[in-house]
Amino acid sequence: MNRRRVGLSLLLCLTIAQAGGAGAEGHDGAQAAADVSTTYPPELQRRLSAALGAKGPHYRPRTEHLLPDGRPRYINRLILEDSPYLIQHAHNPVDWYAWGPEAFERARRENKPVFLSIGYSTCHWCHVMERESFEDGAIAELLNTHFVAIKVDREVRPDIDQVYMTAVQLLTGSGGWPMSSILTPQGETIVAGTYFPPDDFSSLLQRANALWQAQPDQMRARAAEIARAVAAALAVEAQAAELGDRIVDRAVASLLEQHDELQGGFGDAPKFPQQPRLALLLDQALRRDDQAALTAAVFTLQSMARGGIQDQVGGGFHRYAIDNDWLVPHFEKMLYDQAQLVRLYLAGWRLTGDPELARVARHTLDFVLRDLTSPAGGFYSATDAESEGEEGLFFLWTPDELRSVLSPEDAELAIALYGVTESGNFEGRNILHLPSAPESFAAARGVSPAELWLRIDAINERLYRHREGRPHPHRDEKILTAWNGMMITALAEAADALNEPRYLSAAERAAELLWSEQRPAPGRINRVYLDGRTAQPGLLEDYAFLGQAMIALYDATGEQRWLTRAREMADALWERFADHGEGGLFMGEAAEDTPLMTRPKDVTDGVMPSATSAALQLLAQLTRRTDALEYERHASALLASTSGRVAQVPSAFPALLTALNLMRHGDTGHLQYAARGAVRADARISARNSSGENDVANLVVDLTLRPGWHVNAHRPLQDELIGTTLRMSEESGGWRMAAPAYPTPEILRLGFQSEPLAVYQGHVRIAATLAANPQQRADPGEDPSVWLPFELRLQACSDAICLAPETLVLQVPLPSR
Structure with a gap:
């Protein structure tokens, strides 16, 4: 800039x-x-x-x-x-x-x-x-x-x-x-x-x-x-306004108007990824089957992945592009960009099945684990734009350099694939990018995309090793709690989506480092960790993003300690940062000894979610996972304190509106919670077999109930009780489900119930067989869908109370054939 x-x-x-x-x-x-x-x-x-x-x-x-x-x-x-x-x-x-x-x-x-x-x-x-x-x-x-x-x-x-x-x-x-x-x-x-x-x-x-x-x-x-x-x-607008689904629709419509249909992104150069905006579009695509939102978000993700803003050799993304088509980046790499973009590419892959998007997510995570990870397991903040006094020099190539590193055949392939020319596209050298879609390039060469990428991976490995011999850009080795929390969340989600245990191990290691070194006392977190020293009291975003990281680890492992830690962060942020007079949350704690023109609140989303949006997301997650009513009260109060401003320009608050969707409509995906966290439902398609036009898969839905809680069996003994049922949503994507197999119920007699009850408690598994309907496929060789929706209806009760019936919509990824 x-x-x-x-x-x-x-x-x-x-x-x-x-x-x-x-x-x-x-x-x-x-x-x-x-x-x-x-x-x-x-x-x-x-x-x-x-x-x-x-x-x-x-x-x-x-x-x-x-x-x-x-x-x-x-x-x-x-x-x-x-x-x-x-x-x-x-x-x-x-x-x-x-x-x-x-x-x-x-x-x-x-x-x-x-x-x-x-x-x-x-x-x-x-x-x-x-x-x-x-x-x-x-x-x-x-x-x-x-x-x-x-x-x-x-x-x-x-x-x-x-x-x-x-x-x-x-x-x-x-x-x-x-x-x-x-x-x-x-x-x-x-x-x-x-x-x-x-x-x-x-x-x-x-x-x-x-x-x-x-x-x-x-x-x-x-x-x-x-x-x-x-x-x-x-100042935060104190006047409250009604925020419902229409406000989200308005924001999405505004973002689609701003979307660059020719080159992706929003508006003109310089172009930032604008991750919170893309996240809202993908959330809308999943919740509302909004194809326009999905198309815009995925087009932008593909455009960035193929541009110079992605480091094609080493993985990871630069901070922004100075041109409209994502070719010339500002060469900094920031940890918060990597964390957000990994989640976006995973979401895009889950919605479309496009392997290029999953590949980008993997390469970004590999960059972070290789080049931004401290020996203790925390994640460094950034790498510089310049080396040897020149911006971008570390990342640039000439045709002669490629030929000196690679075999003649591989050099010819790399030069063609990455658009390398003798004159270059940046100060006489070349920023590697993909001027053609990988599928088109592979087809022109008579190979499959998978074969092309295998060869390119080998080429990139040689280029990376050669590039490591160059003077490196400066690396900022401070470990920021908030940004590390964002990275932990991305790693935990990637471990589940990509079935990569090493990502989960890295997330847990970083989380333990922060908890042991950055937490000077219960309910207090510091912001900076550098050279073995902790410093600077945490800000609102540190508590919020670290709390979200603990939620992600709880979802990935089911271990109660992570949920307990998330609750500690949520309780502390409300105690330390709440404005009990005007409402909302301050960015930092009050400091009487140093002048500041005002005590600010971070509300509007930018290149990362605002601290307010991050806090709202955490509170909404805890509302679904715990029986503590204060999280819902705090979330509602926080939303009310910002609603006046949101109603005026909803597109300026995409992350806050994504959190609003979570508050109003619950989680998305294959893992969800009911009965204020007493019931955990995890649905997976565990096996898939294809032979000719026959395509079948096995679905399992695992329920885990807290001690003292049960759900009614599939066929309750009393007509007035709501049984636990699993059905396929109408939007079946060309698949049909056979009658599910429910487990044998337990018969209980409770103190407040004179008649015996047929219930499920503890660990419960519901299984079903899925079959694809070839008549609904445009091409029998193609998948009709990459995720399938199922409705799980249940009513949860404890020894003292029965909650209202709930219906969870589980969106389950379909494994590739």
Whole structure:
């Protein structure tokens, strides 16, 4: 994304009278900043030296300012932090502070404005501004003399980022990183922008200092006005509105209008995957058999998979594409993208049976387990866009490189398949992509798609090994609880969908790491884990996404400990973040010692679900899996607090609406819960045999009931009782089901029932034979469906109460022939 000069014109228009150069420093690129660390108190100097020494002999300071022996010339407080992004700036000549009370106390004491810089460790333009400005001695001198400089990692503190990014967007109409803001000592924005070239940045600092010295009251008044606007923009609409199925239909219709039918995605470049939008479309396709939603979502998934946004050699997805057809990516790889996209490709595969989608999910997970997994089992945050100072260099190829690595036959195939040319498609080199659909390419070569991919897998393995010898992009090795929770969920779902136990093992290992290292006390979770240290109190999204991960592991294993942990996270998030006055949930806990223009709430979905949507999803899941009524009350209250805004622009809240579907209509898929979690139903087609036109399969539905609970038998002894029945839904996809075989019931006598009862309890299995109807197939050689719907009707009772009858619609994947 281009970073243009923003904010400077705003600062100029704040000038009432020409302030001249009062208090400004001249800019001389050759001027060197003083090593401010030599002016630190002795105890701080000792701490900085000890922190540097603890980095070990392999530590490479990220700076151009080195002493002859390789040690850094400068060292500032950021060396003490647990953020790779902050540590990257620990050797700038700038006297950086981390966000906290110390910096603002100094600003107030010395009556200096604050310069706030927000970014993240794999941000290309953050690196550019660091090299051009924060490593420059004269600019550092300006900052150190006239400002208190604060550096924030937006991935560690998205709550701070949200507040100040809102100010940037209000002032300039756009946003991005690095974010550059000048604040009052009370933390209110005076002027803000994103990336500034060094000359413009130097001018901005000089003018801001001059205006602060000449017109402080006007600057403070303007900042207070901006702070009120930010608070109003982030306020959640308190007026409730009715949200039902129609609001979901409106959102889906709006997303389909925005969908690019030629190249996939939504809107024009730059194109982000927009995972929450795709998730809502796929949820709608499954729940409502919405073919338009399915077609749009799958087309986008296929378009991304075949573009340069997917790393064709190593697997995984880059952050976004700068063009309309997904060819040229911004080469960062983010963990949260991989986690969401895996789930989307699995969902698309389950709905269509397209093996290309399952292949993409596997390759993405293989990338994460190979390249983003720590020795302890947690998942790293991201990899950088650049290596050797050039964006994308690690991922690019020339025809000669391919020929030097591969045999002549394999090189010819790779060059043709991946659209490689002598002139290249990116700065004289090639981003590998699939200009033709794999099926079409295979047909033109006279081979099956499966044969093609076997050969390409071998080619990619050789290319990957060769690429490993190149200098790698920087990897951000902090382990974020929220993003790890998302990855654990994806792995647990993939283990079930793809029958891959290693994915489940990886999910459980990561979950145990977070629970043992990131949980300093019951009901409390931390956000960051780096180099064996835990840091930073968790935010709402950390509790919500980790809770969802525990639900996914509970669903995958049936082990009660995971459900217990999910409940702990849900209970804690409501206790720590609920706004009992205005409703809704705050992003972070209240901090009295550090100024912030407002305490933000994260409601609108972006490239990942908002923290509010994630919390609503967790509460809705627990409503179905436990008998604790407070989860439903909390979910309803949270939905009511946001419903006014959702009703206005429903397409801006796709993840929240997906959670709404879960609240109103229950889970989807082959595993579902009834009787507030007392009954677990798992349906699977366990075997399939095909011979000519005969195609039969075996269905089993396993019920697991908690101790003390039962369901009525298929044929109850009393006419007024609802029996347990299994039937095929009308939309049978060309299959029919023979009469199910029900187990022999148990006969019970309960205290409140004088007559004996025929019931099922404990573990129960219902089995049935399925047969395909060849007359309903357009082509007898093709599958009429890739999943089949079944209705399970039951009534659950305990020793004390009978619940209302329930009907679960189980959507069961059909194995390939």
